Amino acid sequence: MSATDFPARGLRIGTRNSPLALAQVDQVSGLLRKIEPALDIEVVPVTTEADKWQGDLAQLGGKGLFVREIDQMLQRGQVDMAVHCIKDVPGDVPMPRGLIFAAYLPRDDVRDVLLVPEGSDMRTLADLPPGASVATSAVRRKAQINRVRPDLNVVRVRGLVGSRIDKLDGLRPMDHKLDAMVLAHAGLERLDLMHRARQVFEVGEMLPAVGAGALGLECRKDDDAVAYLLQQLNHERTMVEVTAERVLLHGLRGHCNSPIAGHCVTEPDGQLSLRGMVFSRDGSKFVHAHSWGESMNDPVVLGSRVCAELLRQGARDIIEGIPH
Numbered sequence: 001m002s003a004t005d006f007p008a009r010g011l012r013i014g015t016r017n018s019p020l021a022l023a024q025v026d027q028v029s030g031l032l033r034k035i036e037p038a039l040d041i042e043v044v045p046v047t048t049e050a051d052k053w054q055g056d057l058a059q060l061g062g063k064g065l066f067v068r069e070i071d072q073m074l075q076r077g078q079v080d081m082a083v084h085c086i087k088d089v090p091g092d093v094p095m096p097r098g099l100i101f102a103a104y105l106p107r108d109d110v111r112d113v114l115l116v117p118e119g120s121d122m123r124t125l126a127d128l129p130p131g132a133s134v135a136t137s138a139v140r141r142k143a144q145i146n147r148v149r150p151d152l153n154v155v156r157v158r159g160l161v162g163s164r165i166d167k168l169d170g171l172r173p174m175d176h177k178l179d180a181m182v183l184a185h186a187g188l189e190r191l192d193l194m195h196r197a198r199q200v201f202e203v204g205e206m207l208p209a210v211g212a213g214a215l216g217l218e219c220r221k222d223d224d225a226v227a228y229l230l231q232q233l234n235h236e237r238t239m240v241e242v243t244a245e246r247v248l249l250h251g252l253r254g255h256c257n258s259p260i261a262g263h264c265v266t267e268p269d270g271q272l273s274l275r276g277m278v279f280s281r282d283g284s285k286f287v288h289a290h291s292w293g294e295s296m297n298d299p300v301v302l303g304s305r306v307c308a309e310l311l312r313q314g315a316r317d318i319i320e321g322i323p324h
């Protein structure tokens with residue numbers, strides 16, 4: 001196949017059947033049509049096993065569940081590409097055989113935000129009374145909330161962003177009455193729900209997840225036509241930053257209960273700045289490392305260096321100290 005196959009050949013995009021995933025596919029479809037106006041795009045939505053499962057995801061096989069089924073469809077040739085939140089792509093296993101991220105879109109806001117129930121006058125985490133319940137599913141967020149507010153009761157919520165917000169508003173049954181919830185800025189923005197955000201955490205207050213806010217466009221390595229098409233959307237800076245973060249994550253060899261944060265930015269002079277943190281479950285123990293790369297060309301060196309520094313400070317013991 002060659003780069004001239006489009007638009008004659010259709011493009012099937014495999015995606016989770018969630019409003020967030022569909023919004024992301026919509027965004028990508030729009031960008032692709034700017035390159036190839038006549039492109040025949042077919043969206044192939046899948047309800048993954050992880051979507052159907054209401055229990056603890058760890059019991060289903062842990063990380064990467066939401067992306068695995070889509071990747072298998074891509075490997076089998078049932079679809080031609082996929083759009084993944086890089087945050088959801090496991091960092092401790094190699095890329096699925098035969099697949100590549102051909103492009104990364106320019107990164108959206110990486111920060112986490114605090115939401116409160118409709119009608120609540122609480123504005124920030126600091127406003128919440130002792131013992132208040134804050135919902136999140138991410139161990140990284142829980143550790144960082146409890147690090148500054150050990151008195152808060154952090155409870156797990158799962159499910160689609162919209163139904164989580166319904167739980168916050170008391171529109172769906174929850175074991176606890178919720179006083180607040182932490183979600184990703186990027187996800188809320190894509191769902192046009194940022195009006196619900198009360199506090200946007202600065203990265204110094206809550207270090208983001210590795211890959212936060214970045215979308216990866218995945219295809220088969222040997223599908224030159226699709227790879228060529230997607231590469232035209234690649235945002236070099238995002239690719240470099242995400243690479244540094246993922247090298248860090250990979251080297252730490254976390255498990256699905258590991259509170260790990262990593263955040264890389266390109267400074268105005270072009271230097272890469274990478275921070276990494278590893279926490280105990282309640283955030284009372286943590287290690288932190290921050291280093292700079294000399295140029296945009298060494299995200300792998302930088303990721304390895306920050307990883308080595310975290311391990312030197314005892315990250316392994318913290319990770320192994322958490323049941324998994």
Ligand SMILES: NCc1[nH]cc(CCC(=O)O)c1CC(=O)O
Pocket residue numbers: 085086087088161182183184185186187188211212213214
């Ligand atoms: N954990 C699920 C998930 N994966 C990616 C996003 C949002 C987009 C992103 O941060 O890249 C979300 C929702 C959330 O964490 O609130």
